[in-house]
Amino acid sequence: MAVSNVFYAPGEQRAAKVGDLFAAIARRYDLLNDLQSFGLHRRWKRRVVELAAVRPGQRALDVCCGTGDIALALAQRGADVTGLDFSPAMLEMARARSRKSETGDQKSEVGTPSSVLRPPVFLQGDAQQLPFPDHSFDAVTIGYGLRNLSSCETGLREMLRVARPGGRLVVLDFGKPPNALWRAIYFAHLKISVPLMGWLFAGNADAYAYILESLKHYPAQQGVAEKMRELNLSNVRVINLLGGAMAINYGEKPK
Ligand SMILES: C[S@@+](CC[C@H](N)C(=O)[O-])C[C@H]1O[C@@H](n2cnc3c(N)ncnc32)[C@H](O)[C@@H]1O
Numbered sequence: 182m183a184v185s186n187v188f189y190a191p192g193e194q195r196a197a198k199v200g201d202l203f204a205a206i207a208r209r210y211d212l213l214n215d216l217q218s219f220g221l222h223r224r225w226k227r228r229v230v231e232l233a234a235v236r237p238g239q240r241a242l243d244v245c246c247g248t249g250d251i252a253l254a255l256a257q258r259g260a261d262v263t264g265l266d267f268s269p270a271m272l273e274m275a276r277a278r279s280r281k282s283e284t285g286d287q288k289s290e291v292g293t294p295s296s297v298l299r300p301p302v303f304l305q306g307d308a309q310q311l312p313f314p315d316h317s318f319d320a321v322t323i324g325y326g327l328r329n330l331s332s333c334e335t336g337l338r339e340m341l342r343v344a345r346p347g348g349r350l351v352v353l354d355f356g357k358p359p360n361a362l363w364r365a366i367y368f369a370h371l372k373i374s375v376p377l378m379g380w381l382f383a384g385n386a387d388a389y390a391y392i393l394e395s396l397k398h399y400p401a402q403q404g405v406a407e408k409m410r411e412l413n414l415s416n417v418r419v420i421n422l423l424g425g426a427m428a429i430n431y432g433e434k435p436k
Pocket residue numbers: 196199200203244245246247248249250251265266267268271306307308309323324325326329330
């Protein structure tokens with residue numbers, strides 16, 4: 182497949198390019214998320230947190246945590262949360278938001294008045310080599326992260342490895358709508374309006390054109406569900422949002 186974006190490279194160079202991308206847009210990341218999804222990403226992330234179903238005292242890991250929205254929302258449910266990301270710039274934003282939420286100054290990404298019971302620990306690390314022992318977490322989430330890994334299968338395997346038996350794996354990402362007309366309209370939006378907004382509000386069209394490029398190389402909801410089944414997860418489900426433009430993949434580690 183032809184590659185046509187400065188932030189996309191297959192194979193070993195992928196991580197470095199993705200790292201450059203998030204270093205470039207970290208400060209504007211949350212604003213652009215709100216603009217491009219019309220605020221809907223908050224609702225989708227709420228759904229992820231519901232599916233993670235953590236109870237107070239349980240341990241949760243949010244992989245590719247970025248600026249910390251899902252991690253903070255999990256912590257509001259009383260979980261003992263770790264957010265992991267490889268980008269120092271994104272982690273800096275996450276830690277700043279976490280400090281604000283401790284003082285009650287920060288609305289959480291999912292829109293509830295926030296004061297987290299126990300703030301998440303934000304750690305630098307690689308999603309493809311998680312620095313945790315097997316069977317460590319009751320829930321493992323990843324929002325808009327799996328698509329960015331050089332091997333989404335390795336990412337899923339790592340999430341599964343660190344989950345406890347019975348633990349929930351929840352993946353939120355861009356999807357490929359099954360309806361051909363809707364898919365064409367949606368891909369046109371990703372090709373034209375999303376980079377335009379990136380240029381206008383973050384001064385970087387390429388970073389946002391990357392979304393479509395990365396999506397083309399991503400197996401999306403059906404492919405991820407298939408991989409989850411191959412890995413023997415149970416209760417594998419796909420939840421399509423906006424006609425499949427976004428999707429949540431859910432599965433449980435067998436007991
Ligand atoms: C699109 S952002 C998603 C942030 C957040 N989860 C959200 O939903 O808004 C993707 C994040 O994945 C991180 N990332 C990409 N590849 C990674 C890897 N191999 N290991 C750890 N983090 C990675 C990036 O640094 C970035 O913060």
